[in-house]
Amino acid sequence: MTRAMSWSEWARHDATALAERVRAGEITAAELAAQTRDAVVALNPTLDAVVEIFDDVVADPTRDGMDPTGVFAGVPYLMKDLGPTLKGRLQEMGSLLMQGNRAAADSHLTDKIRKAGLNIIGRSTTPEFGVCSSAENTICVTRNPWNTDYTTCGSSAGSAAMVAAGATPISHGTDGGGSIRIPAGVNGLVGLKPSRGVFSIAPGGSDLSSVVSSQGCLTRSVRDTAAFVDACRGGAPGEFMPYWTADEPYVDLVRRDPGKLRIAMSHQWGPYSASPEIVAELERAGRFLEDLGHHVEWALPAIDFAAAYQAQTTCYITNFAQTIALLLEPRGLTKPPEDKVEPMNVRLWAAGIDATYSERTRMQLAFNTASRGFGAFFETFDLILTPTMAKPTPPIGTREYLTVSDNPSVHDWFANLWAIFAYTPLSNLCGIPGLSMPFGRLPGGLPMGIQLQTRQGGDGLLLQVAAQVERALGGQWNGGAMPTHHVTGL
Known part of the structure; x- marks a missing residue:
């Protein structure tokens, strides 16, 4: 089969570079889509990361309204099967309950993504309703392309696997407690959870109604993430909150180094x-950041971490209980059917469906207290540096983190999650940004x-x-290493 470029040449391009070649007339958006489709067809039997490819959009990239003059000029993009909707397309949320569910309209962010020139060519895998740490259930078992004995983590599981494997340089993710940053970390990618009030989740939600969840992308280069934020940020008509703006485009900002920064460092977060x-x-x-001229010292915000994690748990239980309830109602159901909803999600619904306003008020007060603590901390320090995860990447089948777990306690199950994903959820609670960069390596060779x-x-x-x-590393994240399952091996 004739392709626009060899796989080794393809792998050297980030989304920005591919777009530049399209604008130069060297390659077409249709050729990019066909090459990504070929990569998915070859890799997906092993990685199980893509639910569906939209063959009609591969054949005609402008079919659904992609703007070829946008900054990404037709670069292929996978949409996580959760979050922004695509009119007339399936969105099944990793759940047997939602099989056959079709969206009635595009989300506001979907329109932004297409106007940015990203060609949404398919759906990537996610755990049921995005609740747990890995896409492993009866629908899919998404595997890490660096070592398929290990998970990609989640919940932006499939997008992370396919970007890491080189099928496409950028794809969609959502982050309600680390679900962009965690899979970015274990798959060797750049993953930004933006500030609350950067990307819209209209019309189905808002930053008021869905206070911890953020939209975003997974990439292999910082400039691609910067370009995505520049092109896709901003609220929809009727948003409750003001949306953050920037003094200059991030694609320009990232071309120059910051001044000397005061950076805190910590790995001991409460318990x-x-x-x-x-x-x-x-x-x-x-030490690396010190060598770049920054001041780094051990320091920690003065907040009640235990109270913050407890509030985050309350938020998850009550939010997901209502999410499940709203999916049950149009199907004429009053409780989750145990043959179509995973056991922990059934327990989560039961634990949260009758939560009181008083419980949510106490949760919001704890959110406020933690947010003020971080705010005060960042009056002294510019940044805080932590690991993305507290423990190594779990092997496939580590049930204690999955919603197929037989743990009878929802609260104990969440405590297990916080023990491994300690450093990501509080930024969701506070609405602050967090970015995972693929700097570390685990002893067995997996990214960290x-x-x-x-x-x-x-x-x-x-x-x-x-x-x-990234510049100091010569552009070589992960030491220049490639995953075992990668387009360059096709």
């Missing part, structure tokens, strides 16, 4: 701390993320620092 091999990589990242967090609206600073690190 949770990182395993020794992860602490060693965190310390190496701290290092996370930067900063004050609300400081997304550009995170991207600027990550770009400085």
Whole structure:
């Protein structure tokens, strides 16, 4: 089969570089789509990361309204099977309950993505309703392209696997507690959870009604993430909150280094701390930033971490209970059918469906207290540096983190999640940005993320620092290594 470029040449291009070649007339958007489709067809039997390819959009990239003059000029893009909807397309949310569900309209962000020139060519895998840490159920078992014995984590599982494997340089993710940053970390990618009030989730939700969840993307380069934020940010008519703006485009900001920054570093967050091999990589990242001219010291926000995690657990239980209830109602159901909804999600619904306003009020007060604590901390420090995860990547089948778990306690199940994903959820609680960069490596060779967090609206600073690190590494994230399952092996 004749392709527009060899796989080795393809792998050297990020989304920005592919778009430049389209604008130069060297390649077409249809050729890009066909090459990504070929990669998915070859890799998906092993990785199980893509639910569906839209063959009609591969054949005609402008069919659904993609703007070929947008910054990404037709670069292929996978949409996580959760979050923004695509009119007339299936959205099944990783659940047997939702099989055959079709969206009635595009989301506001869908329109932004298409206007940015991204060609949405298919759906990527996610765990049921995006609740758990890995896409492993009766519908899919999404595997890590670096070592298929291990998970991609989640919930942006399929997007992370396919971007890491080189099928496409950019794809969609959502992050309600780390679901962009965690799979970015374990798959060797750049993953930004933006500030609350950057990307819209209209019309089905808002930053008021869905306070912890953010939209975003997974990429292999900082400039691609910067370009995505520039093109897709902004609220829809009727949004409750003002939306953050930037003094200059992030694609321009990331071209120059920041001044000397005061960076805190920590791995001890309340009751949770990182395993020794992860602490060693965190310390190496701290030294690296010092060598770039920044001041780095051990420091921690003065907040009640236990109360914050408890509030985050309340938020998850009550939010997901209502999400499930709203999916049941149009199907004429009053409770989740146990043959179509996974056991932990059934328990989660039962635990949260009758929650009181008083419980939510206490949760919101804890959110406020934690947010003020982080806000005060960032008056002294510019950034805080942590691992992305506290423990190594779990092997496939580690049931304690899955919604197929037989743990009878929803609260104990969430406590297990916080023990491994300690460093990501509080930025969702506070609405601050967090970015996982693929700086670390685990002893067995799997990638390991290092996370930067900063004050609300400081997304550009995170991207600027990550770009400085990327340049200092000669553009070689992951030491230049490639996953075992990658397009260059096709």
